[in-house]
Amino acid sequence: MRMILYTGKGGVGKTSVTAATAIRLAEMGYRTLAMSVDPAHSLADSFDLDRSLMDHGEGRPVSVRENLDLQEILIHAEVERHWSVVYGYIAKLLKTSGVDGVAAEELAIFPGMEEICGLLYINQYLQEETYDVVLLDCAPTGESLRFVSIPTTLDWYMAKVFKMERRLASIARPVIKKVSSLPIPEDNYFSNIEYLFDRLQGIDAALRDSSITTVRLVTNPEKMVLKETQRAFMYFCLYGLTIDGVVINRILPPEIQGEFMESWRSLQQGYLQDIESFFSGVPIWRIPLFQGEVVGESSLKRLADALYGDSDPSERHAEEAPIRFEKVDETTHLYMRLPFVKAEEIELSAFTDELVVQIGNFKRHVSLPRSLAGRKPSGAKRKGDLLDIAFD
Ligand SMILES: Nc1ncnc2c1ncn2[C@@H]1O[C@H](COP(=O)(O)OP(=O)(O)O)[C@@H](O)[C@H]1O
Numbered sequence: 001m002r003m004i005l006y007t008g009k010g011g012v013g014k015t016s017v018t019a020a021t022a023i024r025l026a027e028m029g030y031r032t033l034a035m036s037v038d039p040a041h042s043l044a045d046s047f048d049l050d051r052s053l054m055d056h057g058e059g060r061p062v063s064v065r066e067n068l069d070l071q072e073i074l075i076h077a078e079v080e081r082h083w084s085v086v087y088g089y090i091a092k093l094l095k096t097s098g099v100d101g102v103a104a105e106e107l108a109i110f111p112g113m114e115e116i117c118g119l120l121y122i123n124q125y126l127q128e129e130t131y132d133v134v135l136l137d138c139a140p141t142g143e144s145l146r147f148v149s150i151p152t153t154l155d156w157y158m159a160k161v162f163k164m165e166r167r168l169a170s171i172a173r174p175v176i177k178k179v180s181s182l183p184i185p186e187d188n189y190f191s192n193i194e195y196l197f198d199r200l201q202g203i204d205a206a207l208r209d210s211s212i213t214t215v216r217l218v219t220n221p222e223k224m225v226l227k228e229t230q231r232a233f234m235y236f237c238l239y240g241l242t243i244d245g246v247v248i249n250r251i252l253p254p255e256i257q258g259e260f261m262e263s264w265r266s267l268q269q270g271y272l273q274d275i276e277s278f279f280s281g282v283p284i285w286r287i288p289l290f291q292g293e294v295v296g297e298s299s300l301k302r303l304a305d306a307l308y309g310d311s312d313p314s315e316r317h318a319e320e321a322p323i324r325f326e327k328v329d330e331t332t333h334l335y336m337r338l339p340f341v342k343a344e345e346i347e348l349s350a351f352t353d354e355l356v357v358q359i360g361n362f363k364r365h366v367s368l369p370r371s372l373a374g375r376k377p378s379g380a381k382r383k384g385d386l387l388d389i390a391f392d
C-alpha cells in the first residue's frame, strides 16, 4: 500500500489537491481511498457529493465511483466504537471536577483522539491490503504534525508511563475511594488503552518507511504561507517522514492582465523563486489559479491534469529518509535532516536508550540502536541542512 499525506496551511488547496489526485488514481485503476482527518471535513464537498451519502457511512469508507472510496472520520462514532471506557472515565473525572455534563462530554474528547482513530483505520487497511493507495487530506500543519507524532509519543508513553500508572491506580484505588470522590480509573480503562495500542503496532514504521509513506506540502506563493511551509518541512523531517513534493497552488496565469494583477504577479514571481531555492532537490509541482472555484468532478480533473500531466501521482520522488545512522570507523553518526532551523533552536537531551530532540513545541524521541545504548553523544554539529550527532 502507498500512503500520501497532503498538508499545509489552512485554505491553500489541500482538499482540492487530494480530491483531484484521488480521481486520477481511481481512473488509473488503483484501488484508492481518500480519507479526511481534518475535523473540518470538506472532502465530500470538494467532490460536490450529497452530504447524506457521507452521513450514511457514519465515518466509514463510502464508495463514490469505481475504485474510489471516501472516508471522513467522525469522532463521536469512533468514541462509541473504540474509546467508550477511556472516554467514560475522562468524562466522569471532569464531571467530578465540577465541569457541567455536556461540557464534560465534549471536553472528554481529547486532542489526538481523531488522529488515533485515523491511524487505527490506516493500520487495518495496511494489514488487510484493502487499498493500493490511501490519500490523507490532513488538517492544517500543527494538527498534521500531531498525527504523525502520535505513534512515537504513544510508544514512549506505553514503555515508560503506562505500566507504572496502571500499578499506581491499582494500589491507590481502594485508598482514594475511602477519602475522596475523585474517580481512579478502573483496570478496564487500562485494558482499553492497551487494546488500542496493540492495534496501532506497525503504523509508526509504516509512516517512516518512504516506500510506503510520503508527505506533499501544499503551498501558495505568499509570504506567510511560505513561512509555514518551511516550518512544516522541518518538523516533518524531525519526525522522520519523507517529503517528496511541494505543490504550489494558485499561481496567477499569464492571461490575466491589468495593473492590479501585475503587482500581484510580481509578488508571486519573487516567492516562486524563493520556493525553488528553498526546496531545491524536492520536486515542485505547479497549479494555476483557475477561473472559478475547484468543485466537482470536471474541475477536479482539470486540476489533476495541471498537476500531474501524464505522470502517475503515486510514484515516489524521494527516497532518502531524513534520519539515518551511519558508522564511520569507530564513530556512529546520527544524521538528521533539519532545514530552516538555527542551531541554537535545537535542544538535545541524551538518555540511556533514546535521544530527545526538541525544536519549539515539538519533541522527537529517537530510539537508539542497542549498540549505542548507554553511550552519550560526544558532539553535535551542523553540516548544511544536516544535524550530525556523533557517538564515539
Ligand atoms: N487552483 C485553484 N484555483 C481556484 N480555486 C481554487 C484552487 N485551488 C483551490 N481552490 C478553491 O479554494 C478553496 C479552498 O481550497 P481547499 O482545497 O478547500 O483548501 P484547504 O483544504 O487547504 O483548506 C476552495 O473553494 C477551492 O475550490
Ligand SMILES: [Mg+2]
Residues within 6 Å of the ligand: 014, 015, 016, 038, 042, 137
Ligand atoms: Mg481542507
